[in-house]
Structures are given as structure tokens and as C-alpha cells.
Amino acid sequence: MNKKIDTQLDRLRTRFAECVDATFFRKGDLLGLCVDNSHGSATLLLQGAQLLEYTPSGHDPVIWCSDAVVYKQGVPLRGGVPICWPWFGPLANNVSSVQSLCGIPIASAPQHGFVRTLEWELLRVESLTDARTALELRLCDSPATQTMLACAFELTLRIEIGSCLSMHLVAKNTDSRANLTFTSALHSYFAVSDIYQTDVQGLDAVSYVDILDGGAIKHQQGAVNFDTEVDRIYFAQPGAGLTPLVIQTPKRDIELLSRGSDSAIVWNPWIEKSQRLSQFNEDDYQSMVCVETANAFNDVISLAPGESHQLTLTASIVT
Numbered sequence: 001m002n003k004k005i006d007t008q009l010d011r012l013r014t015r016f017a018e019c020v021d022a023t024f025f026r027k028g029d030l031l032g033l034c035v036d037n038s039h040g041s042a043t044l045l046l047q048g049a050q051l052l053e054y055t056p057s058g059h060d061p062v063i064w065c066s067d068a069v070v071y072k073q074g075v076p077l078r079g080g081v082p083i084c085w086p087w088f089g090p091l092a093n094n095v096s097s098v099q100s101l102c103g104i105p106i107a108s109a110p111q112h113g114f115v116r117t118l119e120w121e122l123l124r125v126e127s128l129t130d131a132r133t134a135l136e137l138r139l140c141d142s143p144a145t146q147t148m149l150a151c152a153f154e155l156t157l158r159i160e161i162g163s164c165l166s167m168h169l170v171a172k173n174t175d176s177r178a179n180l181t182f183t184s185a186l187h188s189y190f191a192v193s194d195i196y197q198t199d200v201q202g203l204d205a206v207s208y209v210d211i212l213d214g215g216a217i218k219h220q221q222g223a224v225n226f227d228t229e230v231d232r233i234y235f236a237q238p239g240a241g242l243t244p245l246v247i248q249t250p251k252r253d254i255e256l257l258s259r260g261s262d263s264a265i266v267w268n269p270w271i272e273k274s275q276r277l278s279q280f281n282e283d284d285y286q287s288m289v290c291v292e293t294a295n296a297f298n299d300v301i302s303l304a305p306g307e308s309h310q311l312t313l314t315a316s317i318v319t
């Protein structure tokens with residue numbers, strides 16, 4: 001298998017030889033690339049189109065990744081920005097129009113969908129005139145996906161690495177007959193210096209599903225603080241969005257702007273769950289928080305044949 005992966009690596013190096021910002025690598029079973037430009041650096045895996053790292057020049061990393069990760073085919077890494085699609089969370093927690101497109105038993109459907117464990121095709125690595133680097137990846141339906149999603153689709157992810165990070169996930173229904181109904185998330189793990197001194201601003205008075213309290217609907221008061229496990233889906237009125245959100249820490253604030261999203265997940269596993277999580281050190285919960293740009297809970301997207309939907313996240317350090 002290693003020989004096959006090395007051949008793929010050589011092909012990527014040849015195909016994108018013109019882009020001096022990018023260096024390709026193999027780690028374990030997986031292929032990826034590092035981007036380095038005057039604005040910052042980033043690391044991306046082709047599996048899952050999973051961004052693993054993003055660091056603007058002169059700053060500490062914005063995107064967090066555990067150092068306990070494993071680079072194995074079919075295993076999503078703990079950290080970065082896994083892409084959850086065509087369902088967020090357990091399929092059982094999704095509406096029936098999402099469940100009914102999946103042809104395998106609901107109980108055996110993988111958490112967060114299946115695209116985070118498949119290899120995406122790298123279409124473009126481009127140095128932009130303003131010295132940012134743009135990456136574009138694609139995943140289409142295949143015999144491997146048809147059992148889990150009875151609809152033809154095309155997913156495109158465009159990532160721009162500059163002094164801020166932009167990610168645009170476009171889902172297109174390429175089926176001639178079926179409607180494509182899905183939930184999704186850019187499951188971003190952000191680096192924080194100390195979770196005890198971190199809060200998330202911008203969700204005051206917003207309703208949320210408390211996953212840790214049997215899905216009870218609650219209302220946020222003030223900022224979201226962390227002194228216990230937190231696992232919540234915040235949701236806005238349709239079309240109202242939840243933007244901007246700000247991850248506030250003593251050292252810096254990270255501002256998150258979103259488009260095409262009326263929901264956001266805030267998650268920190270805290271002490272006990274950290275001990276059970278794969279690819280996670282016991283004290284990792286102290287240095288990360290997930291604030292995920294999503295279409296989740298009742299923020300369900302339904303596309304007729306030919307239609308598409310774009311989900312966008314822009315993350316930047318504002319202080």
C-alpha cells in the first residue's frame with residue numbers, strides 16, 4: 001500500500017509543481033500538503049479535506065489539533081476542521097428527511113456522516129495576487145457513498161489561507177430526480193490558551209439544544225463559559241444567522257463570521273469525556289474549544305436537482 005501512496009504523492013508533486021507555496025507530504029497512510037505564504041501557514045489532509053493547522057504569521061496557531069492523532073485511512077483526526085456531512089452528530093438525532101436518504105441501519109451510520117473519512121480530490125493550489133493561497137478540493141458520489149446517501153452530489157471545499165482563514169463548502173445536488181436533504185458542520189477546533197479563561201460571545205439570548213440534557217431546549221444568557229462539559233447546538237431564526245461569534249481569551253480574540261448557516265455547535269468534552277475520547281490527551285480539553293459553523297438541528301438544507309448551497313466560515317484574530 002505504501003508504494004501506491006508514494007506514487008500518488010509523486011503525481012501530486014508533479015501536478016502542482018508550479019505552486020511554490022505548497023509542499024506535499026505523506027504521514028502514515030495519509031497524503032497532505034503544507035502551505036506557507038507571507039500571511040501564514042496551514043496543513044491539510046486529502047482525507048476528509050481536513051484542515052489540520054492554520055497559523056497566521058506572528059501569532060500562535062488559531063486551529064487546534066491534538067498531538068495524539070493517528071494518520072490512518074478511514075479514521076478522522078481529532079482536531080483541525082473535520083467536515084460533517086450529510087448529517088451532523090448521530091444520524092438518529094436528525095430529521096426523517098435526512099435519515100431516509102441513508103440506506104444502512106440508522107444505528108450503524110457513522111457519527112457526523114461519511115465525508116470526513118473519504119479521500120477528496122485536490123483540484124487547485126493557487127497563489128493569489130495578494131499572496132494568499134487558495135486550495136480547492138472535491139468529492140462526488142461514488143459506489144462507496146451510494147449505500148449511505150441515495151442521491152448524487154458534488155461537494156467542493158475552497159480554502160483561502162491569508163491573514164484570516166476562509167472556508168467555503170458548496171454542496172450541489174447533481175441527481176436528476178432525488179431531493180438532497182442534509183445537515184452539516186465545519187467542525188472547527190480552535191486553540192485557546194486556557195479554557196477556564198475563555199468564553200464565546202455573540203450567543204446571548206439565543207436558543208440551544210442541550211445535548212447533555214436529553215436535547216432540552218434552553219436559552220443562553222450572556223457569554224458561554226466553560227467550567228464543565230458543554231455540548232450545545234445554538235440555533236437562530238431561519239435566515240438570521242449567528243454571526244459574528246467571538247472566542248475571547250486573555251491573550252487574543254478570534255472572530256468567526258459565517259454565511260449560509262443558522263446554527264452553531266459549541267463543544268468542550270471537559271475532564272471525564274477527555275479520558276474516553278480517541279486521539280485526545282487527558283488535558284487537551286484545556287487548550288481547545290469547538291465552535292462549529294453548521295446547518296444542524298432544524299437548520300436542515302434541502303436541495304432540488306441542480307441546486308446548491310454554500311456554507312462559509314471566516315476566522316481571524318481581532319486583538
Ligand SMILES: O=P(O)(O)OC[C@H]1O[C@H](O)[C@H](O)[C@@H](O)[C@@H]1O
Pocket residue numbers: 089111112211231232265266267290
Ligand atoms: O468524536 P467525534 O465523532 O469527532 O465527535 C466529537 C463531538 O462532535 C460534536 O461537537 C458533538 O456535538 C459532540 O457530541 C461530539 O462528541
